[in-house]
Amino acid sequence: MARFPKPPEGSWTEHYELGTEPMSYEDSISPEFFELEREAIFKRAWLNVGRVEQLPRNGSYFTKELAVARTSVIIVRDREGQVRAFHNVCRHRGNKLVWNDFPKEETSGISRQFVCKYHGWRYDLDGSCSFVQQEQEFFDLDKADYGLVPVHCDVWAGFIFINLAKEPEQNLTEFLGPMVTALENYPFHLQSERWFYRSPVNANWKLYLDAFQEFYHAPILHAKQTPTDLSVPMQQAGFEAPYYGIDGPHRVVSTAGIFPWNLAPSQLKPMEILTRSGLFGPWDMPDLNFEQKPAGLNPAGCDPWGLDSFQIFPNFVILIWGQSWYLTYHYWPTASNQHIFEGTLYFVPAKTARERVAHELAALSFKEYGHQDANTLEATQTMLESRVLDRFPLGDQEVLCRHLHKVAGEWVDDYKRELSEVKR
Amino acid sequence: MTDALLPSEFSDLERFAVKWCLATEQERYMERLSSSMEEMQALYDAVTARAEEAMVYCDKFPLDEMPEDALNLLRLLYSLVMVSFPVEVWGQPRIPDTGAAYLDLLVEPIP
Numbered sequence: 214m215a216r217f218p219k220p221p222e223g224s225w226t227e228h229y230e231l232g233t234e235p236m237s238y239e240d241s242i243s244p245e246f247f248e249l250e251r252e253a254i255f256k257r258a259w260l261n262v263g264r265v266e267q268l269p270r271n272g273s274y275f276t277k278e279l280a281v282a283r284t285s286v287i288i289v290r291d292r293e294g295q296v297r298a299f300h301n302v303c304r305h306r307g308n309k310l311v312w313n314d315f316p317k318e319e320t321s322g323i324s325r326q327f328v329c330k331y332h333g334w335r336y337d338l339d340g341s342c343s344f345v346q347q348e349q350e351f352f353d354l355d356k357a358d359y360g361l362v363p364v365h366c367d368v369w370a371g372f373i374f375i376n377l378a379k380e381p382e383q384n385l386t387e388f389l390g391p392m393v394t395a396l397e398n399y400p401f402h403l404q405s406e407r408w409f410y411r412s413p414v415n416a417n418w419k420l421y422l423d424a425f426q427e428f429y430h431a432p433i434l435h436a437k438q439t440p441t442d443l444s445v446p447m448q449q450a451g452f453e454a455p456y457y458g459i460d461g462p463h464r465v466v467s468t469a470g471i472f473p474w475n476l477a478p479s480q481l482k483p484m485e486i487l488t489r490s491g492l493f494g495p496w497d498m499p500d501l502n503f504e505q506k507p508a509g510l511n512p513a514g515c516d517p518w519g520l521d522s523f524q525i526f527p528n529f530v531i532l533i534w535g536q537s538w539y540l541t542y543h544y545w546p547t548a549s550n551q552h553i554f555e556g557t558l559y560f561v562p563a564k565t566a567r568e569r570v571a572h573e574l575a576a577l578s579f580k581e582y583g584h585q586d587a588n589t590l591e592a593t594q595t596m597l598e599s600r601v602l603d604r605f606p607l608g609d610q611e612v613l614c615r616h617l618h619k620v621a622g623e624w625v626d627d628y629k630r631e632l633s634e635v636k637r
Numbered sequence: 638m639t640d641a642l643l644p645s646e647f648s649d650l651e652r653f654a655v656k657w658c659l660a661t662e663q664e665r666y667m668e669r670l671s672s673s674m675e676e677m678q679a680l681y682d683a684v685t686a687r688a689e690e691a692m693v694y695c696d697k698f699p700l701d702e703m704p705e706d707a708l709n710l711l712r713l714l715y716s717l718v719m720v721s722f723p724v725e726v727w728g729q730p731r732i733p734d735t736g737a738a739y740l741d742l743l744v745e746p747i748p
Contacts, residue, residue, distance in 0.1 A: 406746045407744055407746070408742060408744065408745050408746070409742070409743050409744035409745075410740050410741065410742050410743065411740075411741055411743055412738070412739060412740040412741065414738075437726060437727075437733070438726055482721065482725045482726065483685070483721075483725060484717075484718060484721035484725060487685065487688055487689075488718065554740075556740070562746070563700060563746065564700060565695075565696050565700060566692055566695030566696050566698075566700060566703075566707075566711050566714075567692045567695075567696055569700060569711070569746070569748070570692060570711075570714050570715070570718065572746070573714075573715050573718045574718045574721075576662075576742075576745075577662075577718055577719060577721075577722065580666075580740050580742070581722050581732055583740050584732045584735040584738050584739075584740055585732060585734065585735060587735075587738045587740065588734060588735040588736050588738040589734075591736075591738075
């Protein structure tokens with residue numbers, strides 16, 4: 214007996230016309246498919262690279278390594294306060310422009326200009342070339358022709374996006390679409406206490422997205438994190454989401470929540486009671502002080518509400534917790550069976566030691582769960598690559614996994630079609 | 638006791654201070670992985686018993702202007718949180734079934 218009503222078609226999967234047949238995971242093990250994804254997806258879609266709070270002042274910058282697009286990008290707030298992006302390459306002889314110690318490691322800082330380590334060419338924060346060492350030695354060189362190569366860059370709700378296409382097919386707002394942009398007035402900017410995690414994962418980037426866009430696994434994989442007084446009934450009940458949403462290439466899953474402070478002590482870990490916190494966040498919530506709840510939040514009207522997890526194509530997730538904090542995930546592919554996972558937690562900054570300790574337990578709980586998720590992926594990747602099986606049944610609670618792989622396939626097909634049209 | 642790391646009211650916890658008053662989560666996580674369950678159980682039992690008083694003590698100061706000994710006490714509370722998973726659920730330092738997986742915390746709030 215379903216706890217939450219399903220759409221009239223009888224399932225979310227049929228409602229969104231995603232097909233109910235078993236699925237292939239060839240797109241997660243094929244090196245050839247991955248090579249196509251580089252061009253078809255990661256050089257065409259808008260990619261989130263961070264938030265404006267990472268660029269607090271004019272001249273603040275950070276670099277982002279994009280192995281999937283075989284480039285590195287500088288994101289900088291220029292003298293006028295505008296956020297800009299450039300390929301991280303000196304126009305002289307192609308040296309990486311901004312890096313410290315290790316060329317492949319990301320860096321950040323504040324600067325009045327960028328100076329190449331190799332021959333000292335300089336660039337203003339707006340990308341223009343301002344100085345060429347021994348300029349008179351060059352031949353008909355006009356510095357105005359040698360500015361940094363710009364990357365399309367735009368900001369939505371404080372999130373900085375770039376697009377590596379020569380001309381993006383859609384602007385950022387069109388790309389994000391109404392389901393995501395409905396979050397516009399959520400007070401992301403008030404939640405500036407940032408916890409940034411990174412992990413190399415030996416699995417295709419889509420497998421980790423899959424792991425976090427279904428909660429069917431949660432009562433099983435994470436059972437031991439919860440006292441048996443809670444984990445046993447959770448396993449018996451299984452997981453059901455009250456709402457799944459799809460808008461273009463993007464997805465959302467919303468969940469019902471619990472008020473942990475109403476649970477019996479035997480259903481909680483002692484540390485949760487002591488710190489009044491846990492995986493779902495601090496129990497004593499900050500006042501986010503927003504006048505009107507964004508239209509896109511808690512679409513099923515759950516009370517208590519657990520979370521909304523917005524899967525923004527291709528590799529970006531914004532997960533907003535009912536307990537007044539949020540986190541983001543990024544999945545940066547490096548090979549068909551490897552990617553870098555980034556998790557970033559955002560809280561209203563702790564004002565007291567007690568609040569800060571509550572954040573510590575929420576953040577550590579995230580890490581404990583994340584370890585379990587990440588290690589399972591390697592186990593999946595290796596056996597998918599055995600090709601012993603080539604079709605996998607997905608349930609209705611896994612509807613969003615189906616959608617991601619369908620969209621990835623469509624973008625790759627579109628790209629292949631355009632390539633063949635150009636050749637003809 | 639000029640060498641004390643913790644406020645004098647918490648001198649009973651001083652024996653844990655050198656090992657567990659660590660500034661970053663990464664250090665505390667590595668300490669957890671290299672500690673025995675007995676060591677973590679001892680820390681857990683002792684600090685849990687004083688945790689409420691410790692939070693009241695730390696809350697006397699603004700978070701960004703804490704004296705060094707109160708800051709050490711706060712870090713001891715962070716270590717209590719860190720060892721709570723091995724002590725309360727895992728029965729071992731490392732998360733079960735996680736092999737060589739790691740998830741490094743590269744940016745965290747200070748303190």
